[in-house]
Amino acid sequence: MIGITGYFAFAFVLASSILSYSISEANSYSSSNVHLNTIDSSSSSDNNIYSSSPSLSDEEEEVARRKTLAENILLLLGTEDQAARVNAATAEMIRSCFKYFVTPTSSNNVSGEFIWSAPPLIKDLAREAANYTGNPRNFIHSLVNPEKQNIPDANGTWADGRKIPHCTLTQLDYGYSFRREDYTSYFIRLFQFIAEQAPASVGSTVKLDRYDLFHGHMFLAPETRRIGIIFHAQEYPKLNRRSFNVELGVCQRDGNTMEYNQTNMNLRNILWLAPLFDDTGEVELAPGFLVALDARARGIIYEDLVINDTLQYQKKGMSITNADFGSDVGDLNYLNAKTNPNDVDDYKFYVCQRRPIRCSPSVTSE
Numbered sequence: 001m002i003g004i005t006g007y008f009a010f011a012f013v014l015a016s017s018i019l020s021y022s023i024s025e026a027n028s029y030s031s032s033n034v035h036l037n038t039i040d041s042s043s044s045s046d047n048n049i050y051s052s053s054p055s056l057s058d059e060e061e062e063v064a065r066r067k068t069l070a071e072n073i074l075l076l077l078g079t080e081d082q083a084a085r086v087n088a089a090t091a092e093m094i095r096s097c098f099k100y101f102v103t104p105t106s107s108n109n110v111s112g113e114f115i116w117s118a119p120p121l122i123k124d125l126a127r128e129a130a131n132y133t134g135n136p137r138n139f140i141h142s143l144v145n146p147e148k149q150n151i152p153d154a155n156g157t158w159a160d161g162r163k164i165p166h167c168t169l170t171q172l173d174y175g176y177s178f179r180r181e182d183y184t185s186y187f188i189r190l191f192q193f194i195a196e197q198a199p200a201s202v203g204s205t206v207k208l209d210r211y212d213l214f215h216g217h218m219f220l221a222p223e224t225r226r227i228g229i230i231f232h233a234q235e236y237p238k239l240n241r242r243s244f245n246v247e248l249g250v251c252q253r254d255g256n257t258m259e260y261n262q263t264n265m266n267l268r269n270i271l272w273l274a275p276l277f278d279d280t281g282e283v284e285l286a287p288g289f290l291v292a293l294d295a296r297a298r299g300i301i302y303e304d305l306v307i308n309d310t311l312q313y314q315k316k317g318m319s320i321t322n323a324d325f326g327s328d329v330g331d332l333n334y335l336n337a338k339t340n341p342n343d344v345d346d347y348k349f350y351v352c353q354r355r356p357i358r359c360s361p362s363v364t365s366e
Contacts, residue, residue, distance in 0.1 A: 069304045098293070118274060122274055144177060234318075273288055
């Protein structure tokens with residue numbers, strides 16, 4: 001009996017030593033750097049969508065998954081060669097979440113031509129962005145006038161004839177204007193197109209006001225040579241203890257008539273991409289796109305870009321951040337600058353930069 005016990009004890013020690021050595025060897029080959037390239041379509045397993053590393057914390061793993069999915073989205077909206085780099089199963093799941101405002105083959109291609117076949121000025125912007133190698137936050141300065149423009153306090157935020165205190169829709173109280181007026185005209189048209197076409201094209205309702213759509217976050221994605229914008233509609237749904245019990249601060253409160261709607265919220269993240277050009281800037285490789293990223297429950301957008309975010313209000317507010325797609329450039333704001341609720345609407349366009357920190361939603365919009 002003693003001999004048998006001793007035998008099992010020896011076997012246990014030996015197995016533990018082998019396991020300890022194996023783990024040590026595995027750790028010695030692990031890297032703290034995460035490679036975020038997509039899985040090639042020739043991967044042996046379509047279930048192996050993301051790689052992971054034992055050296056990553058849970059938060060780092062979440063960031064890696066979000067950035068990988070965001071890059072896959074850009075690849076699928078790029079060239080055929082880029083799209084082929086995405087795992088086939090992943091590509092199918094992502095495409096099921098694309099709600100196109102317009103495509104080159106759609107029936108409303110005349111009205112949407114300014115998106116998929118952008119005017120020359122936007123093609124110039126795309127070329128400049130693709131070849132830009134400096135600090136992304138400085139990119140916007142080459143496009144705007146240096147003079148600061150004061151942003152109207154609280155964007156005409158009134159309720160029952162009185163001003164709502166402390167509501168700020170931008171992180172800074174000033175913005176800039178584009179040097180080229182045709183840039184301003186194009187992006188104003190883009191805001192308006194989203195609001196006009198959303199019901200018929202993607203099945204959501206979008207209104208240009210301070211509770212719904214008034215801003216977009218511009219980014220540069222050097223890996224895919226794209227410049228894009230993440231527009232956020234449904235910014236401040238009305239607080240409702242049953243349907244939307246999320247406190248977003250004073251900008252959400254008085255005067256808010258925008259009731260929470262699950263479909264509208266699922267489709268609140270809208271991606272615009274300028275066309276893609278080759279290294280010479282002469283050959284257009286992929287058209288521009290305007291697509292709502294459907295964050296429906298159990299979809300890959302919701303699972304990996306929304307619920308995977310560490311910030312609770314990002315999850316509940318169905319927010320997708322431009323930082324997952326590339327480097328932050330700045331914000332485009334289309335604000336109703338009227339100072340009295342009875343005045344005629346007076347929309348103004350501002351190019352704004354953001355503080356290099358993520359602020360509380362009770363203070364500013366995300």
